[in-house]
Amino acid sequence: MDEPRWLDERENRAWRGYRRMRRLLDLELARDLMQDAGLSEPDYDVLSDLSETPDQRLRLSELADRMLWSRSRLSHHLTRMQQRGLVTREECPSDGRGSIVALTPAGRQAIEAAAPGHVAAVRRHLIDLLTPEEVEALGALTHRVVNHLAGGQRPSPSEV
Amino acid sequence: MDEPRWLDERENRAWRGYRRMRRLLDLELARDLMQDAGLSEPDYDVLSDLSETPDQRLRLSELADRMLWSRSRLSHHLTRMQQRGLVTREECPSDGRGSIVALTPAGRQAIEAAAPGHVAAVRRHLIDLLTPEEVEALGALTHRVVNHLAGGQRPSPSEV
């Protein structure tokens, strides 16, 4: 094994900064979201993805793929959200194995109540702290990394 | 409540890209790390922080603060790592309540074996995909956000 190419000072700064930001931003956004909407981040993501869909409903596996979650994780999480009345499961007419996840009125209400505050928090703690050039750069760079990772032959969490 | 300022297209692209990258990068790095070193990311972080310290040992609360972990989480995790022989707990001479976490030889060996591959993975999936300007921008932007979040009166996870 050759001597590895360690990160230089600039690279290290970026890498550490990224990880620290990741952690702090997560804590902060999760805290805000829980306080003023009673939702966890995973809750919010599920509701958000469902609400963006024309019919407010999605096949479970379709939702799992969009979220980059395993089917198992999603199934467990849906069971909990279902018990809270935020979503329901319906039979899939075209596939007897399938299961369709649908937003309930309470779920719709929850995401609509939560969204403005959440977006405001994202602005306050991230977006509005950046220059337009930085927003642009962040968009470009993250998409490049995502394409690299998604394009590779890495199994998605549901295909393991 | 006024109509919130939703994210425009560019902002949305940055925000979604960030979250997607976050998730994919995490899966990939965790996978690699587990496969070729038998360590989880949290394991790696603990070992890494300890190994960077002059004496290979730290007060538990000091380590928790550096990692932005709650003391509880760290304590639980250390118990597991201790059972695997990667770290030990020592009494703190200056404070009877205190506990000092120290790297064992096996822990040192584990981090030294894991580090080259991990750094290579970070390069392969992130750093080497970016232009020098992007690395610089990522460093600058993340540090600004971190200062904003850490500077605010947000309680750290150990102070809740």
Added chain:
DNA sequence: ACCGTCTAGGTGACATGTCAACAACTGGGT
């Protein structure tokens, strides 16, 4: 129609993280 194989989703056991409560100890004020 009947296989054999694959896919969808669910389940239980277990690993990990969170939260509140606790005992042991510190350190300043009196």
Added chain:
DNA sequence: ACCCAGTTGTTGACATGTCACCTAGACGGT
């Protein structure tokens, strides 16, 4: 010397995520 509020680290109960495995249904080849 003594109190007492604050800090340190641990613990147990519980929430969440992961993994391996299972059943039911789909679907192509014969």
